[in-house]
Structure formats: C-alpha cells, structure tokens
Amino acid sequence: MSLEAVTDPAGAAMADGFRRQEARHRAWVLGGLGLLLTALAADLLLGPGSHSPGEVLRALWYPAEASPLVRITVWQIRLPTALLAILSGAGLAVAGAQMQTVLDNPLADPFTLGLASAASFGAALAVVAGISLLPLAGHLAAAGNAFVFSLLAAGMIHLLSRLRGVGLDTLVLLGIATMFTFNALLGLLQYLASPDALQQLVFWSLGSLARPSGLKLGLIAAVLMACLLLSQRLGWQLGALRLGGLQAQAMGVRVAPLRLGMLAVMALLTAVVVAAVGTIGFVGLVAPHMARLLVGEQQRHFLPLSALCGATLMCVADLASKLVVPGLVLPIGIVTALAGLPAFFLLILRRRRSL
Amino acid sequence: MATDTLWVSRVSLEQRLAIDATLVAPAGSITVLLGPNGAGKSTLLKALAGIEPARVQASLGGHDLMALPAAERRAALYYLPQLGGNQAALSVHEAVLLSLKTLYPGRLSDEDLARVMAALAAMGLEALAGRRLASLSGGQYQRVAIAQALVRRPRVLMLDEPTSALDLHQQLRVLEWLRREADAGRTVLVALHDLNLAARFADHCWLLKDGRCQVAGEAEACLTAEHLERLFAVRLAVETGSDARPRIQALGL
Numbered sequence: 001m002s003l004e005a006v007t008d009p010a011g012a013a014m015a016d017g018f019r020r021q022e023a024r025h026r027a028w029v030l031g032g033l034g035l036l037l038t039a040l041a042a043d044l045l046l047g048p049g050s051h052s053p054g055e056v057l058r059a060l061w062y063p064a065e066a067s068p069l070v071r072i073t074v075w076q077i078r079l080p081t082a083l084l085a086i087l088s089g090a091g092l093a094v095a096g097a098q099m100q101t102v103l104d105n106p107l108a109d110p111f112t113l114g115l116a117s118a119a120s121f122g123a124a125l126a127v128v129a130g131i132s133l134l135p136l137a138g139h140l141a142a143a144g145n146a147f148v149f150s151l152l153a154a155g156m157i158h159l160l161s162r163l164r165g166v167g168l169d170t171l172v173l174l175g176i177a178t179m180f181t182f183n184a185l186l187g188l189l190q191y192l193a194s195p196d197a198l199q200q201l202v203f204w205s206l207g208s209l210a211r212p213s214g215l216k217l218g219l220i221a222a223v224l225m226a227c228l229l230l231s232q233r234l235g236w237q238l239g240a241l242r243l244g245g246l247q248a249q250a251m252g253v254r255v256a257p258l259r260l261g262m263l264a265v266m267a268l269l270t271a272v273v274v275a276a277v278g279t280i281g282f283v284g285l286v287a288p289h290m291a292r293l294l295v296g297e298q299q300r301h302f303l304p305l306s307a308l309c310g311a312t313l314m315c316v317a318d319l320a321s322k323l324v325v326p327g328l329v330l331p332i333g334i335v336t337a338l339a340g341l342p343a344f345f346l347l348i349l350r351r352r353r354s355l
Numbered sequence: 356m357a358t359d360t361l362w363v364s365r366v367s368l369e370q371r372l373a374i375d376a377t378l379v380a381p382a383g384s385i386t387v388l389l390g391p392n393g394a395g396k397s398t399l400l401k402a403l404a405g406i407e408p409a410r411v412q413a414s415l416g417g418h419d420l421m422a423l424p425a426a427e428r429r430a431a432l433y434y435l436p437q438l439g440g441n442q443a444a445l446s447v448h449e450a451v452l453l454s455l456k457t458l459y460p461g462r463l464s465d466e467d468l469a470r471v472m473a474a475l476a477a478m479g480l481e482a483l484a485g486r487r488l489a490s491l492s493g494g495q496y497q498r499v500a501i502a503q504a505l506v507r508r509p510r511v512l513m514l515d516e517p518t519s520a521l522d523l524h525q526q527l528r529v530l531e532w533l534r535r536e537a538d539a540g541r542t543v544l545v546a547l548h549d550l551n552l553a554a555r556f557a558d559h560c561w562l563l564k565d566g567r568c569q570v571a572g573e574a575e576a577c578l579t580a581e582h583l584e585r586l587f588a589v590r591l592a593v594e595t596g597s598d599a600r601p602r603i604q605a606l607g608l
Contacts, residue, residue, distance in 0.1 A: 010481040011472045017485050018448050127390065236456040242443035243450060245499075246436040249406050251457040251507075252429035296444040296487070298453075 017227050025301040029296045032308035036086070039315035043082040047322045048329070049073050080212035084276065085318040086311040087220040089274040089283050093310020094227055095266040096284030097291065097303060101238055102259045102348055105172050106347060109285040110270040113157065114178030115150040116281070118272040121182040122149030122187070123204040128193040142204065143275040150274055153178050154267030158260065207280035207333025216276040223272045227265055228303065234258065235299035242297050280333045282340025289347060358416035359510040359542050368409035371398050372566045379571070380544050384558035387535045388546040391587055393567040395580065396546040400513045404434035415510065415546065418558070430458055433509035437516045438500055442490045447499050448484045451475060454503035472586065474506035494525035501532060511542040519548060530556045550603040556576050562586050
C-alpha cells in the first residue's frame with residue numbers, strides 16, 4: 001500500500017469532490033456577506049423620519065451637502081445603530097458558536113449559560129442601588145457592572161465545575177442554575193426599584209441598540225476581532241474537538257485547557273456585547289445552527305458564516321423593530337425573542353429525535 | 356522502519372497499572388493485548404500515547420520514548436480510542452484532514468489533500484468521502500477512524516478494541532487492513548476481546564491482568580490453555596487449526 005500521491009481516477013475524483021465542497025462553502029460565506037450588506041442597506045434606508053432613499057444615499061456619500069436633519073438621522077442615528085447591530089450580532093453568534101463547539105452541546109449560548117442574566121443583574125445593581133464595581137458613573141456604571149458580572153458568572157461556573165470535576169452536560173446545567181439565580185436576584189431588585197429606575201432596567205432586560213457610541217463600537221470590534229483571530233489560529237484543534245474529547249486528545253489536542261480558555265474568551269466577548277446592548281437573546285443560539293446547516297462544522301467556514309448570520313439576523317431584527325409598529329421602535333430583545341423562540345423549540349425537538 | 360520496535364520496561368499509574376516486565380512490540384508485526392475487563396489494556400495504550408499521566412520507561416527504535424519532545428512523540432505514536440458514533444456535522448474527508456492538520460497545523464496545501472485522499476483510498480473509503488460522519492454505520496466509522504490514524508503516518512499504531520462494534524465481515528476486514536500496515540513495516544499494537552481473532556492475527560501477545568503483565572512473547576507461546584485459563588478464570592480448550600494457528604474454545608467456568 002502506498003500513501004504517496006494518488007494518480008488513480010478514484011483519488012482524483014475524491015479530491016475534486018473535496019474542492020467542490022470547499023468552493024460551495026466559500027460561496028455560502030460570500031452569500032452571507034451579500035445578505036448582510038443587503039440588510040445593512042435596508043436598515044440604513046428605512047426607518048422613522050420618512051426620508052427618501054435618494055436623500056439618505058446622498059447624505060451618506062456627500063454629508064456636507066445634505067440637510068442637517070437628514071445628516072443627523074443618517075450619521076448619528078441610523079449608521080451607528082446599524083453598525084452596533086452588526087457588531088453585537090456577530091459577537092453573540094461567535095460566542096454562541098464556540099460555546100457550542102467546546103461544550104459539545106447544541107443548546108449552549110451566552111444566555112443558557114447564565115452570562116447574560118448575570119450582566120443584567122449587574123446593570124440593575126448600578127441603576128437601582130447605585131452600586132458600581134468599576135469607577136464609572138451613569139450609563140457607563142451599568143455597562144461596567146454588566147461586564148464584571150458576566151465574567152464573575154463565567155468564573156463561578158468554572159469554579160463549581162472544577163470543584164466537583166463535573167462533565168460537560170453538567171456544565172450547561174450549572175449555567176442554567178446560574179441563570180435562575182441571577183434572574184431571581186434581578187426580580188428582587190426590580191421589586192425594590194423606583195419607577196424611574198425600573199424604566200431604565202427595561203433597557204437591560206429587553207435589550208436596546210438605542211445608545212450607540214464610538215466606545216461601544218470600538219470595544220466590541222476589537223474583542224470580536226481578537227476572538228476571530230484566536231479561533232482561526234486554533235481552528236484545527238477546535239475542529240478536532242468535534243470528533244470527541246478522547247479522539248482530540250489522541251490527536252495531541254490539550255483538551256481541558258483549550259475548552260477552558262475558549263470559554264473564558266467567549267465570556268469576555270459576551271460581557272462586552274451585553275454591556276453595550278443589554279440582553280438580546282437567541283441570536284447567539286440560532287445563528288451558529290444556521291451556519292452549521294449550510295457549511296458543517298469545519299471552523300474555517302463555520303465561524304465566519306456564524307458571525308455573518310448573527311450580524312444579518314440582528315440587522316433584520318433592528319429593521320423589524322422600527323417597522324412592525326409604525327411610529328414606535330420596539331425593544332430589539334423582544335423581536336429576537338419572538339422570532340428566535342420557534343427556532344429554539346425546533347432545535348430541542350430535533351435533538352430529542354437524534355438521541 | 357525496521358528500527359521502530361517498541362520496548363516497554365516499566366509503566367506505573369496509581370493503583371491501575373504496575374507493569375514491571377519487558378514487553379516488546381516488534382516493528383512489522385501485530386502485537387495483541389489480551390486480558391479480562393479492567394485489566395488495564397486501554398490504560399496502558401493511553402499511557403504510552405501520553406494521554407494518561409503515567410510513569411513510563413519505554414524506547415522506540417532504540418531511543419528513550421520519554422526523552423522525545425512532546426510534538427515528536429505525538430507524531431510517532433497514535434492511539435485510536437474505542438469509538439462510539441459521532442454526530443458532528445463534518446464530512447469524512449474533513450474528519451481525516453483534521454487528524455492531519457492537528458499534527459501539522461497551518462494552511463491547507465495540495466500535499467495535505469493528496470495525503471488525505473491516499474489515506475481514504477487505503478481504507479476503501481472513496482465512495483464515502485463526501486458523506487457526513489453522522490450518516491455512517493459503525494464499521495464505516497471505524498474505517499474512517501483508521502484512515503485518521505494512517506494519514507498521520509505514525510511509527511506505532513495503537514488501537515483499542517477496533518472490532519468491538521463490528522459484524523464478522525467488518526472485523527476481518529479491519530484486521531486484514533492492520534495486517535497490511537504491519538507488513539509494510541509499521542508497529543501495530545491492538546487491544547482485542549475476541550480470542551479467536553487474536554489467535555488468528557497476533558504475532559506477539561501481551562497478557563494483562565489487574566494492571567500487571569502476566570505473560571508476554573510470541574503468540575504461540577502465550578496462547579496456551581494454561582496461560583489463558585489463568586488470565587480469564589475459565590476452562591478452555593486450545594487446538595491447532597488447519598492454518599497452524601490456535602483455535603480457542605471456552606468450556607465453562
């Protein structure tokens with residue numbers, strides 16, 4: 001038997017098949033990019049204010065010549081909001097995708113692991129009780145607390161799992177327990193809150209793209225980019241994890257540190273996103289599944305397409321939140337929840353069949 | 356590759372393994388690990404592969420195994436665990452490619468691709484290359500797993516119960532593949548449950564019980580009624596078959 005280069009027709013056909021599959025996957029990624037750009041364009045062109053598409057486009061290309069009203073609508077509201085939607089959607093999707101990869105659980109995402117609930121509670125602590133864990137004030141105090149608490153929750157899950165040496169399934173259950181814990185604490189704070197503070201809490205618990213800022217955009221973009229680069233470097237090892245922990249170990253992957261490290265990094269990404277936009281559910285859960293259906297779990301295509309799906313979903317949700325009820329912008333978390341819940345049910349039912 | 360003989364002189368891990376005898380797995384032959392459940396067959400293979408944190412004294416081709424850098428040891432020995440199914444959304448060639456690229460990370464080259472295709476062809480997987488892992492039968496998945504091992508071209512190939520989930524035809528097929536690998540000069544180490552399969556394919560045997568080595572050596576010397584009765588605590592009859600290989604029959608407790 002020779003393992004040297006194959007020249008026989010069957011081998012050539014196999015190599016062709018592989019290249020065709022790669023080309024198909026690349027086409028899906030490009031298609032995802034195209035879809036995202038379309039959604040972005042629609043998100044910029046449509047919305048309250050009823051400016052004509054021509055006006056909006058002119059204001060985009062020649063800001064100096066546009067009327068101040070259109071200029072402000074486009075440059076200070078629609079464009080930053082759309083960018084925030086894209087970045088946070090991509091961030092949640094990447095976090096969800098890698099949590100599903102390393103925990104080997106299709107239901108893992110920033111929410112089922114309790115990180116988002118912890119962040120909400122942290123924000124509520126700042127809004128209601130005025131307690132800030134980082135030396136920040138105002139909205140930043142809430143964001144800072146959200147950040148600290150989602151990292152704390154991740155650390156807590158990690159410690160508990162180390163304490164008992166539990167398996168992967170239990171890790172997800174611990175996440176759900178964490179979610180309930182922080183939801184209960186949040187309920188307590190809401191009960192004690194003043195009507196004014198309660199109003200502000202809605203921002204966190206329902207999610208909002210309403211306050212985009214350069215700081216938020218820059219932070220999410222930087223952490224997201226770092227996560228993508230890291231995932232690309234570790235791509236083969238992460239892919240091998242999908243073959244099963246023991247087999248990955250046999251291939252020389254240091255499984256336990258890889259899992260923990262990836263979870264920590266994804267907790268950081270979640271924390272940054274949730275601190276910026278509050279809790280927006282289901283994007284991190286559904287987007288990776290869409291990508292997996294289209295291109296499988298080979299990291300090279302799975303991760304970019306997950307990010308693109310998440311960004312597109314969030315962009316479309318932003319559009320829907322502006323258009324569904326005329327004259328009113330719905331909280332985006334409600335839109336993603338209403339659209340995402342059916343997908344969640346489908347996933348659970350599909351999983352039961354496959355078991 | 357005639358130098359790739361594996362010598363094991365001592366392996367210890369907590370209460371689970373206490374091997375203190377010279378075990379030899381010669382290059383170019385199949386060495387079979389036999390023993391009752393819990394004898395430490397898997398643990399020994401994992402310890403040699405560096406997956407279990409055991410104290411190991413062993414040499415490969417005359418060089419101290421433990422003195423090898425981690426990356427080189429990983430390339431030299433490959434352990435194929437007992438397999439269940441797999442639900443990952445990966446195709447067969449992607450799975451084999453992953454095995455190669457975890458060893459040599461970096462960009463995908465044409466040479467990588469040629470190596471993957473050659474490993475798939477060696478296991479007769481041409482027709483299944485584009486299929487998802489989840490859609491494979493147990494025997495097909497076992498062949499994919501062996502292709503994952505072959506693509507790395509390890510000097511020592513270690514397999515844990517590779518035939519346990521397979522029907523008779525698939526069992527023989529897998530062992531015929533391993534025989535070819537051994538004939539090509541590779542060192543093959545395999546844990547088996549089925550005594551008659553072992554008798555048919557083993558060149559050498561290591562008999563393990565309670566984490567210790569009971570007997571090791573050439574197959575004919577190890578596969579005697581006396582040794583096997585003590586190993587499995589049953590009464591056995593061993594005859595010589597028409598191919599001059601032993602035939603083993605359990606008579607009772």
